[in-house]
Amino acid sequence: MKSYGLLIFIATMTLVLSACTTPAAWKSIDAGGSQYANEYYTAVLPTGWMMKDADDTLMISRDGPDLQRIVIAYVSLEEALSDEDKKSVSKMLPSELADKFISELKSSQGFDLPSLTILSNEPIPIAGHTGFKLHLMYSTDKGLRIEMLSVGFVDEDGFYSISYSAPAIHYFANDRDQFTSVVSSFQPK
Amino acid sequence: MSFRRIALILPVFLAACQTGSVEHLESPTDVQSITGEEYRLWHAASEFDEKLVRGHYLYEDAELKRYVQSVMDKLYPEYKGVIHVGIINSPDLNAFALPNGSIYINTGMLSRLENEAQMATVLAHEGVHFVNKHSFQQRRSLKQTSAFSLGIGMITGIPALGSILTISSIYGYSKDLEREADKEGFRRLEKAGYDVSQSPITFQYLLTDVETLDIKQPYFFSSHPRLEERIESFSNLAAKADSQTGSSYEAEFQAETSNLKLELLNDYLEIGQYKSVLLILKEESARKRYPPQANYYLGEAYRLRDDEGDVKKSVDAYLVSIAAVPDFSPPYRAMGIHYMKHNEPDKAISYFTKYLELSPHASDIGYIKNYISKSQSMRGK
Numbered sequence: 077m078k079s080y081g082l083l084i085f086i087a088t089m090t091l092v093l094s095a096c097t098t099p100a101a102w103k104s105i106d107a108g109g110s111q112y113a114n115e116y117y118t119a120v121l122p123t124g125w126m127m128k129d130a131d132d133t134l135m136i137s138r139d140g141p142d143l144q145r146i147v148i149a150y151v152s153l154e155e156a157l158s159d160e161d162k163k164s165v166s167k168m169l170p171s172e173l174a175d176k177f178i179s180e181l182k183s184s185q186g187f188d189l190p191s192l193t194i195l196s197n198e199p200i201p202i203a204g205h206t207g208f209k210l211h212l213m214y215s216t217d218k219g220l221r222i223e224m225l226s227v228g229f230v231d232e233d234g235f236y237s238i239s240y241s242a243p244a245i246h247y248f249a250n251d252r253d254q255f256t257s258v259v260s261s262f263q264p265k
Numbered sequence: 266m267s268f269r270r271i272a273l274i275l276p277v278f279l280a281a282c283q284t285g286s287v288e289h290l291e292s293p294t295d296v297q298s299i300t301g302e303e304y305r306l307w308h309a310a311s312e313f314d315e316k317l318v319r320g321h322y323l324y325e326d327a328e329l330k331r332y333v334q335s336v337m338d339k340l341y342p343e344y345k346g347v348i349h350v351g352i353i354n355s356p357d358l359n360a361f362a363l364p365n366g367s368i369y370i371n372t373g374m375l376s377r378l379e380n381e382a383q384m385a386t387v388l389a390h391e392g393v394h395f396v397n398k399h400s401f402q403q404r405r406s407l408k409q410t411s412a413f414s415l416g417i418g419m420i421t422g423i424p425a426l427g428s429i430l431t432i433s434s435i436y437g438y439s440k441d442l443e444r445e446a447d448k449e450g451f452r453r454l455e456k457a458g459y460d461v462s463q464s465p466i467t468f469q470y471l472l473t474d475v476e477t478l479d480i481k482q483p484y485f486f487s488s489h490p491r492l493e494e495r496i497e498s499f500s501n502l503a504a505k506a507d508s509q510t511g512s513s514y515e516a517e518f519q520a521e522t523s524n525l526k527l528e529l530l531n532d533y534l535e536i537g538q539y540k541s542v543l544l545i546l547k548e549e550s551a552r553k554r555y556p557p558q559a560n561y562y563l564g565e566a567y568r569l570r571d572d573e574g575d576v577k578k579s580v581d582a583y584l585v586s587i588a589a590v591p592d593f594s595p596p597y598r599a600m601g602i603h604y605m606k607h608n609e610p611d612k613a614i615s616y617f618t619k620y621l622e623l624s625p626h627a628s629d630i631g632y633i634k635n636y637i638s639k640s641q642s643m644r645g646k
Contacts, residue, residue, distance in 0.1 A: 167606075169602065169605075169606075169632070169636070170632060170635075171602075171629055171632035171636075172602075174632075175535075178535060179534075179535050179536055179537045180537070182535050182536045191320070191321030194628065196628065197628050197629055197631075197632075198629075198631035198632070199631050199632050199635045206635065215319075215320070215321055218319070219319045
């Protein structure tokens with residue numbers, strides 16, 4: 077599972093957890109219409125936001141990634157299973173997938189997120205599958221509390237995750253509905 | 266230069282330094298008269314303490330903290346209220362003293378020990394570094410940026426624990442100062458009535474873990490040569506000890522640290538380090554240092570490794586845990602998932618139901634209800 081986790085986290089967690097940005101340029105969502113589609117999935121994105129699309133990962137934000145960001149990531153099973161790990165990701169139960177997601181989140185930071193708290197962890201129906209929905213919170217070194225929602229599931233093609241993170245004060249509640257809308261509209265191809 | 270390189274190089278650099286002449290603390294009231302450079306070092310240490318709190322790096326178990334502090338107070342009764350012990354939430358083998366009297370011990374270190382006398386050995390050693398102002402001595406000898414302020418200066422942004430652990434590694438003092446800490450720490454152990462024969466065993470345990478787990482960290486208590494030095498030093502001191510009687514307080518220590526030990530195993534699994542759990546628990550002698558619920562974590566480690574024969578090993582370990590502690594719910598959940606995946610819905614439902622009965626407010630209750638429902642639908646097929 078090592079490479080699998082690595083793939084997910086290089087693609088996703090650096091974007092979700094930090095202000096680290098990819099070389100791709102930001103562009104307005106309105107310019108291309110709110111219906112987003114790539115090779116792997118479609119989703120309706122919030123109008124008035126900006127998007128940055130790189131490889132298999134999409135990041136969107138309205139006021140800047142430090143204030144709110146939604147990251148959608150895809151990893152093909154082929155990639156996920158092309159490592160030493162012989163377990164079949166597609167057969168993982170949603171709770172195991174959630175455990176794996178938390179594990180990768182923690183290990184990617186090497187215990188550097190000791191404040192990480194799991195506020196809730198529950199199954200969620202998404203795009204005809206049962207996935208996981210995690211509500212997490214952690215504090216930065218300067219004491220800023222960040223809340224994060226992550227939804228993930230696996231189908232016969234790959235692993236999909238949609239994560240929303242924002243400062244707990246003011247920002248998180250502000251755009252939570254936007255995240256819910258993106259999740260509701262999400263469809264793998 | 267990367268952090269790690271600094272961490273690796275600095276102890277070597279420090280060890281080669283000559284120490285300056287610095288007066289030790291003669292009494293706790295001496296701390297009120299510190300000035301100048303020493304005061305600045307004290308202040309920097311206090312800022313470091315605050316960063317640990319703000320960054321949530323401390324293991325917040327009031328009862329355990331009280332217990333560890335009580336052991337320190339027993340060793341250094343005259344410094345009660347001056348030396349403060351904190352527990353850092355990190356699996357790494359480390360403990361260190363700051364120049365302001367804050368002494369930190371990692372959860373990883375505590376979980377490896379067997380009894381109170383062994384913990385006291387580590388605390389007594391670290392206490393000498395504070396009382397004898399070793400960090401100040403080392404700083405003066407460097408005549409440039411101190412190791413301590415270097416560490417503090419590095420703590421910027423998130424995540425910061427890497428920096429914090431770097432600081433710990435920096436606290437490998439010269440051989441002379443470490444021997445001084447061994448010798449005077451040993452006297453404290455004797456005076457407090459501890460079984461001093463446990464002191465070399467402390468470092469032997471740590472060395473075994475370093476070797477078994479192939480730990481390559483540069484920290485003082487996970488450095489192979491440094492641990493060998495401690496074993497030799499404490500063995501010599503124990504052989505010459507006036508009294509060979511004393512208490513190890515094993516039962517007290519086990520009672521106070523059993524939750525911590527299980528949490529550490531869980532932490533390893535949570536970050537995907539199942540191999541560490543297998544290595545820690547593979548020997549029956551090592552398992553004796555852990556509560557019987559550790560068998561559940563062993564089972565999880567086998568499940569995650571998933572080599573040939575591991576399914577059976579995991580189930581066997583879950584069953585050992587259930588037999589030893591029938592009220593501990595996690596192995597029931599694991600057994601339920603096992604049977605669900607092996608198309609035995611009746612057994613799966615039975616274990617899931619027991620899990621919910623024991624943990625009606627479990628955070629994963631939504632999943633388990635979903636699995637029960639799925640298993641029920643499997644019955645008809």
